[in-house]
Amino acid sequence: MGMFDAVDYIVRELDGDYALLQRLDDPNADLKPVARALLPDSVSEGTRLRYEMMEYEIL
Numbered sequence: 253m254g255m256f257d258a259v260d261y262i263v264r265e266l267d268g269d270y271a272l273l274q275r276l277d278d279p280n281a282d283l284k285p286v287a288r289a290l291l292p293d294s295v296s297e298g299t300r301l302r303y304e305m306m307e308y309e310i311l
């Protein structure tokens with residue numbers, strides 16, 4: 253998988269300044285903590301995101 257390949261996530265939990273993301277293609281992978289400042293403003297638990305070209309967007 254290349255550095256710029258798209259990866260889809262779901263926001264499993266919001267924890268202060270961080271969101272815990274789970275990969276949709278690998279539900280057994282560890283949750284990925286991401287600073288909420290890097291995510292779209294309207295993110296909430298259950299939001300589906302795509303990470304591509306070093307940016308997150310809501311699906």
